Amino acid sequence: MTPPAIIVFADSGRDTAERIAAATGGNIRICGQGGEDALKLLPKLFTEGTPIIGICAAGILIRLLSPSLEDKLREPPVLAVSQDGFSVVPLLGGHRGANKLARQLAETLGGMAAVTTASDSKFLHSLDEPPDGWVLGTQAEAKPAMMALLLGAKIQLDGYAPWLEAAGYPLSSMGAVKVLITEQMLKVDRGIVYHPRTLVAGVGCERGAAAEEVINLITFALNSQNLSPRSLACIASLDLKGDEPALLEAAKHFGVPLRLFTAAQLSQERYRLTQPSAIVEAAVGTPSVSEAAALKAGPLVVNKLKSQRATCAIGRALRPIDVESFGHRPGLLHLVGIGPGEPISRTASAVAALEASSDWVGYGLYLDLIGDLRRSQEEHRFPLGEEEIRVRHALELAAEGRVVSLVCSGDAQIYAMASLAYELLDATGDRAVSEIARRVAIETHPGISAFQAASAAAGALIGHDFCCISLSDLLTPHDDILRRLEGAAAADFVTALYNPRSLRRTDLIEDTKRIFLAHRPPTTPVIIGSNLGRPEQSVRIVELSAFNPEEIDMLTIVIIGSSTSKAFPRASGQVAYTPRGYAKKAAADVG
Incomplete structure (x- = not known):
């Protein structure tokens, strides 16, 4: 979920807001006297899809957001929290995370979640909001099944989904509501299909291969065994492919992350390979990319297939895959200009990058100036005069799969670190960064210069x-x-x-x-x-x-x-x- 905006209208709610920010990674926004205009801010956040937590009476949020209410299937979570943190009320987006967030906040704050959604007040999870790792086949299946369960029906479960019983749903081998857990593209009469995120598409491709070719190859591989793309947990490949446009586009197409492994990690699978390649090993240090990457999930359900410039194999895990611990993400370096120093002068793009980063790298004074945005980010502080060491460190951190912000005052491109970052990417010999660091993605977030x-x-x-x-x-x-x-x-x-x-x-x-x-x-x-x-x-x-x-x-x-x-x-x-x-x-x- 996108980090929430935590709206504070009075100083008496600041302590609760800070506790919520620490628990959620959210950003505190001050409204009212001397702060932002809530009448403009809240509708803007709502239409952008940002979750909203107001430390205020529920009526305030209702009046501010009522003109913006249109499609309940698209609205973000909106919650009202009392100033003492005891009452947590999900107002909108109950099945889009508000009910779940309300329960989490109630536990954090030692309060009570006032969940009023019929299904969520009786069960911990609504059928149309399964936990991470399971995806509902179609939304249309959930509503009649939920109505039957609320009237006393039981679930006949076929497959692994322990969260159903943990959420309070009654299970029976003779249940009237059938629930099927499968990677296959199947339907059941009078029931629901959930697709577990257990499949990994291992992909290798030549440099500059077309995204359409890679997407078509993955689709063909899935269709060959009637596998649902909803069961894809990720696309996996060699870390040297972390900047490959075709892989990044394919991951975007299927709505899954791209995860990477080093050549040494992929080479660990050499004794399970069915189609090793000496040519591939000579080129990148592992006898296989696509097959080895798929095997990191588990046994192959689709053996390696080849197109003109790409290969694909699909592996299957016994349980849904935690993609955060599966390989590592492509490196991303944000070049962030924080402006002159005052929070009001930061661009929204810079703030979003800083909040989304796992690591901040910069001169100590600049990191102090953005201290109000820090949640769980790890700081890497450097003195003045160590600019190249600082930038090199940021690039190599990103090469490990971290999301890094290289923090500059003013604008990163004006007498700051942006040009040095690109200089090091272009450098050879002793000044060259690692090959993986050369392939990290870079995004620049301009700031107001002095x-x-x-x-x-x-x-x-x-x-x-x-x-x-x-x-x-x-x-x-x-x-x-x-x-x-x-x-x-x-x-x-x-x-x-x-x-x-x-x-x-x-x-x-x-x-x-x-x-x-x-x-x-x-x-x-x-x-x-x-x-x-x-x-x-x-x-x-x-x-x-x-x-x-x-x-x-x-x-x-x-x-x-x-x-x-x-x-x-x-x-x-x-x-x-x-x-x-x-x-x-x-x-x-x-x-």
Whole structure:
């Protein structure tokens, strides 16, 4: 289930909200005075399918969400929890996880779940909401069967489903409601079919094979033994195939995860193989990929089949497979920009990535800035100056099948770690990362950079052409920086200066003032922004001639306006902007 949004309307409910967040991995959202607008937030979360837990009276949630109610088969779980945590009431999405979540929260909080759904008030599981590992054949089968059971009928069970009896359902060899547990595509009269997630499709393919070919081969393999795709627990392959588009698309098509094994792990199955290949072993270190991967589940129910560029075999386990402990997932590295530092400046994409990650890697200060989002994530802290070690560590963690966030302040692509991550993926020789690390998936989540935050706080100085230049000469030669400063000044760019001054390096910021005064009026506005997005934030505007380089440090960004930039006073203080030429356009239109 997607982590829930935990809505707090009063400080008295904050303790309960934090206990729920710790138990569910949910994200606390503050509404009301000084917080978000619940009238806008809750309908948005609801339509996005995000589970909602309100620490409030049930009526508040009903009034806020009633205009959004349309299809009960698609609505996410919505629960109301009393401020003391004693009463947990599932309001919507009972059969979509709300009832189950209510019972879990009641146990966590030491309270009571007020489950009112007829089936769930009598049985721990509704028939249309089986536990993980079993999938209902069709929804249409469940309702008449549930009605019969509520009227006193019993279940005639054929197969392994211990959860039925544990949930309180009466079983009898002469039961009127037939329940069949099978991997086969079958139906029963006056009953239900559940498909256990016991099948694994082991797949091997050439690099660049078409997704359609792999999907068709898996489908053919299943159909050859009348097996239901609903019984697929996962698609499994060699870890070197973790970035193979055809496998990722096939997993998406069948709605199952892709799970990976190392060559050594697959090679352990060599004595059970029926079709080993010396050519495959020479290429990847194991005599089989598809057959060996399928055998990790259990005996083969479909022997290895071949298409032009792919192979597939299907293995069967005796019991539903826990895919979280079956092989490992493809590695995923999130490159996350957290903005200037304040929570309100984070993008929704960045927050979602951080919350979904198992590991956070970053400079200690940046990890502290996102501490409010941390639940069970493991932190990997690094000091300044160890950038390559930090990024390499993140890539190799992802290669182990973890979901990793490499945390950067501002935007990950602007003087941060994104480019270094790709540089290491492209590196050879001593700087090269492992072959598995080279194949991890990478997703970038842009953040608000310091120059954007500073300009926004002081007006709109970057309203026309601009550039960014770092004055750090640790990685860029001193003369190259001077050449770029001369070019930016001569081209009349608004220029943002990153890393403007350090204890060791004081001359470049002084050279910058000299260079720009040669190309700009002395009254040109300059923004000086320090500790952006933090409680001690300071943003002020001075004229270029009055700009004092000695006041600048590494926690400051400087933005020098162009020759057309202007500043003027407002009630809130001085502001600066750069016009784009609309005045000339307006004059031309009038003329």
